[in-house]
Amino acid sequence: MTITLAEELALLSLDDGSGEARERRSASWAVAGGILLDLVLAGRVSVSGGRLTVTDESPTGEPLLDGRLALIAAWTGRRGRAPKVTEWLTKDQAEAPAATVARLCERGLVVEERRRVLGVFPVRRYPEADGSAERELRERLRAVVLDGADPDERTAGLIALVHGAGLHRLAFPGEPRKEVAARMEKAAEGQWAGEGVREAIRDMGAVMAAVTVATIVAATG
Secondary structure (H helix, E strand, C coil), X not given: CCCCHHHHHHHHHECCCCCCECCHHHHHHHHHHHHHHHHHHCCCEEEECCEEEECCCCCCCCHHHHHHHHHHHHXXXXXXXXXXXXXXXXXXXXXXXXXXXXXHHHHCCECCEEEEEXXXXXEEECCXXXXXXXXXXXXXXXXXXXXCCCCCHHHHHHHHHHHHCCCHHHHCCCCCHHHHHHHHHXXXXXXXXXXXXXXXXXXHHHHHHHHHHHHXXXXXX
């Protein structure tokens, strides 16, 4: 099963048993970034110099991406200039995770559970229903980051987002964070894609890193 980068990031963030989202703030930015990077890889948008341009509004055939593409096209069309990537991600990071998890539910990879905390506060959890996609994902990440295999451009982009958002422990629980981070940085910066895609990956990774720092400062300030 081929799933989107955003779905892969969401799977990493959801606890398999409880269905609770871990590292929610950073993961939400990474999920929004995953959608955007998949649209870059599909040739629908470009990211250059930290700015976002819609290059092709035709559908990709993937509902999650096509819904976001329509929103981006309408949003950029009203602005009169190419907006910064950070502007779109700031706008979308609160909404993208819900749309992404809904797509995982449609695929049967997670299941929605509704309950009330203390009998009053409604919460939703998304425990794993089918672990095949996540197992394949973790095997792919492990092959590149720990075993040194060459990544394809999607995997390199995924690694850049995970690294930039500081989600190392979600991707590699139990592994030394410093060592994993160094290997992720090397993999993300490799020559595994065309220059336009590499530039987009670099920009997205930089955005994720900046957002992660700001999130930590806000949480501790």
